[in-house]
Amino acid sequence: MRRYVLGRVGQLVITLFIYIALVYFLLQAMPGDISMIYLQNPRIPQAAREELKKQLGLDQPPIVQFLSYIRNFFTGNLGVSFSQYPRPVWDILLERLPRTLVLFITANALSFYVGFMLGRVIAWRRGATVDHAATVVGIAFWTAFYPLLSLILIWLFAYTLKWLPLNQFIEPSLWVYAPWPSNTVFGYMVFGIAVISIAVFAILWSLGRGQRKTGRKIGLAWALSAGVFAAGLGVAASAGMLVYMWDIVRHMVLPVVTLTLINFAGTMLLMRDSMLETVEEDYVMAARAKGLPDAVVRDRYAARNALLPTVTSLVLSLAASMSGGLVTETMFSWPGLGQVLFRSALANDYPLATGALVFTGIFLLIAHFVADMLYAALDPRISYGGEPVAEG
Amino acid sequence: MDALLKVENFTMHYRTTAGHVKAVDDVTFSLARGQSLGLVGESGCGKTSIAMSIMRLLPYNSEIKSGRVFLGGQDVYSMREEDFRKLRWKEVAMIFQAAMNALNPVYTVGSQITEVILEHEPAASERDARERVAELFCTVGIPEERMDHYPHEYSGGMKQRAVIAMALACSPSLIIADEPTTALDVIVQDKILREMEEIRRKTDMSMIYISHDISVIAEVSDVVGVMYAGKLVEIGPADDIFKRPRHPYTYGLMNAYPSILGEKRDLATIPGEPPNLVFPPEGCRFHPRCDWATDECGTVEPPARYVGPNHSVACYNPFPAPSSGGDRIGVATA
């Protein structure tokens, strides 16, 4: 196992290196540089432009620039932004990271959940009205023009119905008096959710180990989970942070819903296809013959096995939504990594654009890696250990 | 005698885009407690469809045209789905065609058996269930410690044994074994069949063996039914049928397989292929392939008629009866 993981990590590092090189030279090959903004103001003398180039290191040959970039990269330094000179790229990305992560992980988790649940149901009831309806609606959203859809949703829910806030990720008039910066609250939210999920997972795991599920056990599990959640809320409330967290959640609803609408069909259709294969498997028939309840056959047999290929799609959809992040962020005034990338590219800010692309790349690599590990965890047949498996 | 299973004039079709597949056509038979029935026929002749009909596990595109199935005196198809679900495996269990695939790859073998025990016996605790599985593993000859292994860690024969153990888990009164040993090599096949037979005799269960291999059936069945193209063309006591097959198809089948006991014979094959069940031939469905067919065979379907005690054949020109009569009476055909 460890050898496999190490090997995989090594592979990732090499891939990453090639990726960085590609990104770097791709951006270098683009016309123009940031000193061109000085060309738009005749009062700025040419000397200033030369000084700027020298200051930013643009007067050096590209290969020298690249080597120093790589050297800095492996010491954890992504360079200095040109358009926000001299703020470190790393600093800008870190500022955006919590917002991006919270939004996209929530949205992906939700769209994966919705897609998985719906796909499970429609594959189980193949050919029924719900199957056709969900497929058509899913495809319609899947291929909808995203910017337009988000504008329509904003207009409907925030502007006309006034159920949800219009845009931005926090309400300024509330946060003026906040004792913390928003990123601190984001951080605590992520931390809190992680702790709560681990606790709930532990509760469910320890109580759900047996196969005999009594009502008492289920009730206890629910009560304990609710208790943990309430405790979390209580801690937040006593710290006075709850109202700010709530504000963030409020602002997240619309983008998350939009992302979910756009993305769920991918998981749903994949789950449906995958499950249409597993429902034909003999073990599903066997499970029915065993007189297990329909829901158990569907969930523990058909859906459980169909889940495996869908996990890969979770990663890919995470990638896709990070990629499409720019649209979401622009439409919902949610300043995240996509915005940084877009604006820095428009401003010829190569270090920042490269940094953002590399960062997205690292994120995706980690996601791929996690998917591999998850796949192994979910499928007992896959063993990365290398010990021979009894067969035949 | 009280019949455990009664199938009466059962007709079932599959709706497909090509048309209705007449998979089971007017099949009637019954099975007493403790008896074993062997259903034999080429693949696609409706054996498995009958098994699934008894289990009430027909796919969504099936349609029961007529007939009824009684299990322990209860009409299977008039019960509520939920009520019948609780009877499955407790009353009638099944050993699937491909045991390799009948186990869910993502759970341990043991848990898949305890699961069914816990489902059907509300009183049993998890520990009871595990003890039972250990016993069952012992019975079928799997080391107890392999309970917590995953299916992919089992060999083919062990999976087959595990599936048998699973079928025995709730001590059902009837087990349907659909091609239980087809995928195994001959030696293991034989061993497992013997063991199954032994268990059956010990527990006094009924059993339906389904196979395309008449030699397998020969070994273990009390009664043999021969199916062809959705029809039960001949049914009767095993000895009787093997000694003197009456239907030309049965005869053909017996010559098509080597005896498992190793008696050397020239193998004959039945020329032609089974008919398309969307448009089955007029009259006797076997007549296009039958050497003895007459004009009558091609027009009117031959009715089943008795040719011996409990031995009926649907043929206009059955082979002559053997000199000695049947020795055991156990099968009542309507």
Next chain:
Amino acid sequence: MRSLAQHWAIFRESRIGIAGLVVIVCFGVFGMMWPLMFRNVWDPNVYHPVVGFDPTMMHPAAPCRGHLLGTDPIGRDILAQLMFSTGREFLLGVLSAMISVVVGTFIGAMAAYYGGFTDAFFMRLADIVMLFPFVPLLVVVGSLVRLDMFSFAIILGFLEAFGGITIILKAQALQVKVRPYIDAAKVAGGDDLHIIRSHIIPNVLPLSFLYMMFNVTAAILSEATLSFFGVLNIDMSWGMMIHTAETAGYLFDYGRYWWLWLPSGLAITLFCAAFYMVGRGLDEVVNPRLRKR
């Protein structure tokens, strides 16, 4: 292997696929009407999709007799733009999908057939290409050098080709490669290219075709998104129509100026959904387990 007619027979069973095909044909007819209308019916000065202008009314004008779908903020006929763009979208979608599938199929077949270094090289390359976040990358490239329709289609096609599609097609080609007739052909002295061309590729082709449909959807949506951000050098497309309405500020009062965004927005969704649905239909052809029995 089945014949084309058999494939078609199976495809016809898929209601979703047929619905998609019908929509595509409708778009095709719609797009083909453009040159006819422009040459015979419409005054080129008024109905030109890019420089047309109708001096008789205020713009944007609501749908009326002369302009069935109204005009845009600079006085161009929406219907004419819609028709004109249809052809362009077909070109873009089909061109990029063709490139991705032709290149992807060839690479997949090569990688599967030769294995070894070729295989490793292309698979690692695919890993890296898959790492690229497409939309941001194209936005970055597009914001620095404006891509026109052609170069955009080609870049998109190659990105898709070297990415995931290669891996999928290679897996399919591998299944074919191990079949006995490939060995037979090799023993018979067939040269590699011949074997790839006449044995492996035909077997991979249905799957390629399926991915082609999905790639058309991806290409059109990417074009629309990038156009929306104004980073493409395309004078007219459905995405540009929405971009024009957006930059001119007509997009936020949704009810009032519906003709500025609804026709193009619907066209994008319908067109993409149609190709996607055809893809789903083909999926049932290629993947027998999904087929209804």
Next chain:
Amino acid sequence: MKVVRYSMTVLLFVAVVFCMGIIGQAAAGGVYEMAIFEDPTTVNVWAALGPDATVWNSFVGYQQSYIGLYGNAAPDYVFCPQAASGMPSRLVEEKMDNKTYYTSVVNIRKELRWSDGKPMTADDVVFSYMAPLALDPNKLGGNWPGNIDPEILAKVEKAGDYSVKFYLTELPGLAQWQYGMLQALILPKAYWDPVVSKALKAADPIKELLAHDPKGEPVAGPWMMERWEKGAFVTHTRNPYYAMTGDTNTFYKNGAFVTENKKTGFRYILGNPIGDIKLAVTEGPYANRLMFRILQNQNAAVLSLISGEVDFILNSLGLQRGFQDQLKKAASVEVVENNVNGFRYMAFNLTKYPFNIKEFRQAVSVLIDREYICERVLQGVAFPQYSVVPPGNAYWFNPNVPMWGKGFTRSQKITEAVRLLKSAGFSWEVEPQVDLAKDRVLRRGRGLIMPNGKKMPSFEFNVMTAGYDPLRYTFGLNIATWMQEVGIPVEVVPTEFNVVISKTDERDFDCFMLGWSLGLYPDHMYWFFHSSQCPAGGFNYEMYSNPDFDKMVEEFLREADMETARRMAFRLQEILADELPYIVIFDTPLIEAYRSDRLAFPYTKTLSGIQYSGGMTSTVKLKN
């Protein structure tokens, strides 16, 4: 059981939605809420004036918090004292250490305070000039070299506690002196001196200084930054020691101008303050807090404006036309339209033949139907323009420059263009023909033959891509069509903005269309048209070279007297409109909108709009 579960879920959902609707609004009084589209990138004034000079940085940064010695009093942009107590003394020649200097003394208002309560003195002013000089304004980049020109400024010395003395190496023009150096911002020495001296010792002083995060920096302007929640909002609170509160700027009809503060007794008079008063504006600020909400797109901003979340949208580009009529209908929203200081133009490469023929350019100018573009295509949201100084810049604008083809019909334009071209020796293979009576083109021109007898080769016309700006792209196509009608073989090439910029910078083009937005003082006539700017890197892209013009524009630049300068500017505009190195086409007005139920601006008619004064934060009054 299932029903219960479902209804519980639905109930929970409804409850959550309900909560979302009500919780989370905490309104506070006296907050002036503005929408901006991008995060500021820095709050460090050195960076904001230097390489990070974005309009957003100025909106939330120095425009609110800093003052200079002098400023331009809106709405008429009258040059007037801010921190200074009167006009600078006349520049006099002075010899020191064998060098000739031109010196001037500026006195400072004594009541000025930093926001920490300490007085603003001559030390601060001297520091504000000497520190950038020490760091080298060219290295600081951005606006620094324009404000503190190291070529001219030798040093600034303290002449008293509240007066400073400038030493210049040559006589400056208006652009360098009044509209440059004297308007540089004054920085608090007490805060920045240690930072700058530390930076000067560092390996990279500029980087060190720009990287400094100013916390608790005292300011002298009306507002001090309170909180910057990155990506969400920036707030400012009032500077409690802001000394200019109560300053009343009075504009007289006759052009006179008076600044007066009853409380402090400060008074400054320009011209002869008699007769009718046009406008009087009293400095506040009247709001308690500024809130800049960072909304990432204009749709979001407009929706927020209509729903009352913001009072004003602060955007240097103004609002797009489509919003106009919708906002006009919205309750309590006022839409204002202002001229901007800029123009869109097209230019030819004057080193190429036949673009260097004056008549050719005049013919093209005649052919361009500016009125058609503005009135028909843009329906009045643009105005035709002929001079390189926009009409909005009323003081400097010459309304009587030649206007080529103004008011002509299509056929008249073609006839006039043909006449001009023929007069320069052009001829045609097929000469265009028009029917003047019916205003129709009978025959399009083909095969234009240049005066040298060769057929004119086709040339490229670089316009913005449709994606960048659909309007400009369309106009480019229109202009090309008009030129093609008389047989000028032009070919439109949609080109990316960056590429046009580098093409013009490298002088590698035939002709192009771009736009400028300008400063108040029209020194751009020097930068765009003086022959010294011809080589690559200069701003005379089209490489116009006219020795007479050069001489005049140099004089204009040196001229320190406003009236003389104005006369010269008029003459320069006439020459340019005749020679047409730039064919000026049109400009669009700036459209802005604000909540009239919340805000009361003292005036809204001003060049470049309310945004140009940073939202008029210190003079706007808040209702309710």
